[in-house]
Amino acid sequence: MAHKVAIVGVGLMGGSLAAALRASGFAREILGVDTSPRSLSVARRRGLIDDAATLAAAARADVIVLATPVGALAPLLGELKPLLAKTAVVTDMGSVKAPVAETAESLGMRRFIPSHPIAGAEHAGPEGADAVLFQGRVVILTPAADHDPQALALVESMWRSAGARLVCADARRHDELVAYTSHLPHLLAFACAELLDRQGRVGDWIPFAGSGLRDFLRIAGSDPVMWRDICQANRQALAGALKDYGALLGAYGEALAAGDDEELRAHFVRARALRRQLNGEDIHGDN
Amino acid sequence: MAHKVAIVGVGLMGGSLAAALRASGFAREILGVDTSPRSLSVARRRGLIDDAATLAAAARADVIVLATPVGALAPLLGELKPLLAKTAVVTDMGSVKAPVAETAESLGMRRFIPSHPIAGAEHAGPEGADAVLFQGRVVILTPAADHDPQALALVESMWRSAGARLVCADARRHDELVAYTSHLPHLLAFACAELLDRQGRVGDWIPFAGSGLRDFLRIAGSDPVMWRDICQANRQALAGALKDYGALLGAYGEALAAGDDEELRAHFVRARALRRQLNGEDIHGDN
Numbered sequence: 001m002a003h004k005v006a007i008v009g010v011g012l013m014g015g016s017l018a019a020a021l022r023a024s025g026f027a028r029e030i031l032g033v034d035t036s037p038r039s040l041s042v043a044r045r046r047g048l049i050d051d052a053a054t055l056a057a058a059a060r061a062d063v064i065v066l067a068t069p070v071g072a073l074a075p076l077l078g079e080l081k082p083l084l085a086k087t088a089v090v091t092d093m094g095s096v097k098a099p100v101a102e103t104a105e106s107l108g109m110r111r112f113i114p115s116h117p118i119a120g121a122e123h124a125g126p127e128g129a130d131a132v133l134f135q136g137r138v139v140i141l142t143p144a145a146d147h148d149p150q151a152l153a154l155v156e157s158m159w160r161s162a163g164a165r166l167v168c169a170d171a172r173r174h175d176e177l178v179a180y181t182s183h184l185p186h187l188l189a190f191a192c193a194e195l196l197d198r199q200g201r202v203g204d205w206i207p208f209a210g211s212g213l214r215d216f217l218r219i220a221g222s223d224p225v226m227w228r229d230i231c232q233a234n235r236q237a238l239a240g241a242l243k244d245y246g247a248l249l250g251a252y253g254e255a256l257a258a259g260d261d262e263e264l265r266a267h268f269v270r271a272r273a274l275r276r277q278l279n280g281e282d283i284h285g286d287n
Numbered sequence: 288m289a290h291k292v293a294i295v296g297v298g299l300m301g302g303s304l305a306a307a308l309r310a311s312g313f314a315r316e317i318l319g320v321d322t323s324p325r326s327l328s329v330a331r332r333r334g335l336i337d338d339a340a341t342l343a344a345a346a347r348a349d350v351i352v353l354a355t356p357v358g359a360l361a362p363l364l365g366e367l368k369p370l371l372a373k374t375a376v377v378t379d380m381g382s383v384k385a386p387v388a389e390t391a392e393s394l395g396m397r398r399f400i401p402s403h404p405i406a407g408a409e410h411a412g413p414e415g416a417d418a419v420l421f422q423g424r425v426v427i428l429t430p431a432a433d434h435d436p437q438a439l440a441l442v443e444s445m446w447r448s449a450g451a452r453l454v455c456a457d458a459r460r461h462d463e464l465v466a467y468t469s470h471l472p473h474l475l476a477f478a479c480a481e482l483l484d485r486q487g488r489v490g491d492w493i494p495f496a497g498s499g500l501r502d503f504l505r506i507a508g509s510d511p512v513m514w515r516d517i518c519q520a521n522r523q524a525l526a527g528a529l530k531d532y533g534a535l536l537g538a539y540g541e542a543l544a545a546g547d548d549e550e551l552r553a554h555f556v557r558a559r560a561l562r563r564q565l566n567g568e569d570i571h572g573d574n
Contacts, residue, residue, distance in 0.1 A: 118497040138494045167494045177495045180486050185503045188475055191535050193558035193565075195528075199467050202564045207425045207454045208464045209565060210405040212506040216472045219499040220562040224555035228548045235543060241482075242540050246533070249478050253529050261519045268511035271480035275507040277489045278480075278496060 002028035003158075006058035007065050008076065010034045010043040012121055013093050014067030015129030018048040020162035023131045033058045043126040059083035063158060066092040071229035074103040081107050089151040091115045091158075095178060096233035097142045097171040105144055111151040114171060116140045116178075117164060124223055135163035142171035179237035184245060186219050186227055187238070193220040289315035290445075293345035294352050295363065297321045297330040299408055300380050301354025302416030305335040307449035310418045320345045330413040346370035350445060353379040358516035361390040368394050376438040378402045378445075382465060383520035384429045384458040392431055398438040401458060403427045403465075404451060411510055422450035429458035466524035471532060473506050473514055474525070480507040 005027040007014040014032075021027035032049030034040045040052040058064055059080055066076055073094055080090065090112045094100055097114045104112035119137040121128055139159045143152050156166055169177075199205050231238060255263040292314040294301040301319075308314035319336030321327045327339040345351055346367055353363055360381055367377065377399045381387055384401045391399035406424040408415055426446045430439050443453055456464075486492050518525060542550040 118495065120497070120499070137497075140494065174495070177486065177492045180483055181492055181495045181500055182497065184482075185479055185500055187539055188479060188536075189503060190555050190558035191532065191539055192472055192475060193561040194554055195471075195532055195535055196467055196565075197557055197561040198531075199464065202561070205464045205468055206565065207427065208405065208461070208468045210407070210424075210469065212407070212509075213468055213472055214565065215502045215505045216476060217562050217565060218502045220558045221566070222499075222555075222559070224552045224559055227555050228552040231543055231551050232546075232548045235546070239540065239543050242536070242543065244485075245478065245482055246536060246540070248482055249475070249529070249533065249536075252474055252478055253526065253533070256518055256522060256526050256529065259519075259522070261515045264518050265511045265515040267481055268477050268509075268514050270484055271477035271507045272509070272511055274480040274484040274489070275504050278483075278493065278501065278504060279508070 002026065003062040003154075004029045004031070004060075005063050005065065005158075006031040006033060006053065006061035007049065007067055008033040008055070008058060009066065009068035009072075010039050010049060010126050010129075011067065012124050012126065012128045013117070013119075013133075014065065015043055015046070015048045015126035016131065016133035017065060017067065017093070017162060018043070019129050019131035020134055021158065022047075024161035024163075026158055026161035031058050031061060039126050043129075046126060046129065048126060048129055055079060056083050059088060060085050061088065063154060064088060064090045066090065066094075068092075069226055069229050070094040070096050070100075070233045073100045077103050077107060077109065077112070081109060087111075089113065089148075089154045091155045093117055094233075095182065095230050097140075097174045099233050101142055101144060101171040110144070110146055110148045113147060113152050113155040114142045115155060115159065116142075116174065117159075124226075132163065134159070137164055139164040139166055140174055141166060141168050142174050143168065144171075175234050176237045176240075179234055179241040183230060183234055183238045184241040186222060187231075187242065188245070189217050189220040190227070193217050289313065290349040290441075291316045291318070291347075292350050292352065292445075293318040293320060293340065293348035294336065294354055295320040295342070295345060296353065296355035296359075297326050297336060297413050298354065299411050299413065299415045300404070300406075300420075301352065302330055302333070302335045302413035303418065303420035304352060304354065304380070304449060305330070306416050306418035307421055308445065309334075311448035311450075313445055313448035318345050318348060326413050330416075333413060333416065335413060335416055342366060343370050346375060347372050348375065350441060351375060351377045352445075353377065353381075356513055356516050357381040357383050357387075357520045360387045364390050364394060364396065364399070368396060374398075376400065376435075376441045378442045380404055381520075382469065382517050384427075384461045386520050388429055388431060388458040397431070397433055397435045400434060400439050400442040401429045402442060402446065403429075403461065404446075411513075419450065421446070424451055426451040426453055427461055428453055428455050429461050430455065431458075462521050463524045463527075466521055466528040470517060470521055470525045471528040473509060474518075474529065475532070476504050476507040477514070480504050 031053035
């Protein structure tokens, strides 16, 4: 059965989901809500949405997907709650899950199913929306203990129709893990890029930069406002990850200063083994 | 005029240079020296070298390229010096330049021209050797003040024949800059991978890892022994870079703990601007 879908925030993520749900036949009608008239106009011209709508109109859809920045989610839920049709299912696409899950719980929204697609692209906006963005990607769902099973089933079926693989997790555990797998690495890349910025004119040192550095710094090209909001929403877990990292980097620094090069090598061996596991490679016995 | 070339260390880098010099016609004969009979056998079978040779035989070539790990360079220069033909030109491919440059100076080797190709690949060994590895890549040359101009011209012509773009720099300045553009990022990636290794079984958190993390950690797959040697050779500059980085990351941590999210955003804005410059992109006015 095809559904009426509303996408609140028709940027890259929301626009890509709209394209995927239309292509798969999950959606028969797609409404778009956005504070930016330009985004709505691009989304309509590209056929991502059928119409621009108010939040009140969007609240009458079968599924309402909140694809706004993380910082906007809690107030949006509060605004949406009194407008919702009784059967409406709501989900989001934010990178931090505990705060929005807690807001929904405090509002008694059992048909809100938090989700986090592990996908994205460097550039924002509906211009870059792509129906295959979620194809083969993981989407983490963090349903509350008392969630409505029908709502969960609908959100699962929506993401599956977009080609995603689903993983369920506890919201707090999700936030702890992404602090290490995503939020900390972004902070590290931002800091490394900023430090390079202090090494004089970029033209002076750019010949010394190779493809390794370019790959390493790719995530430092991410949107500063989005990452400010993520830091705010996941402050505690991220502070913990940053502290752990600082301690480990301190150990590297001590080994370096002490000339304990074998200790450094042992660190690098563990790091490379992890990296190979991450890439699904076998671990060879060398070194 | 085609030259007799000797490559000491027929791994990925040495093997790739051999392939490039043969393809370009710079080399008419290529000798290979290696402590590993297996590498020599692979290099010969792949046609990278014409023959395996002793260091004494290699020392009679027109150009001798030292493509060994950084840690082996200084003793190798000492061993090579008394064997060299008077006209022989020597160069290397190491990632750290001041120590080898100083060793060569102390030995009075004016025909040694230190070089550092900003190129590489994740996997080691002559199996991965590729004639186009240096095509369009930068090679940094750090000739001593009293270098032999003919030797420099020959090394320049060798690298140009492999497709490289040449940049000259002071050896110490080179080491300071690569501490920031390469050595520090490698340490940061190693430490991040090692920290992930402590987050329980990889299967538990791997669904939470996206392509951003994979790119960020690519350089953590580098060879631990090679990086131990680089840390050893560039200890002072790298310790300085690590200290600067620790201070900046500490500032991020303080802003995070203090809830100063606008301060974080300002850091991220500077980082993203640098990243865009690195990629040769224009800086747009957003955020």
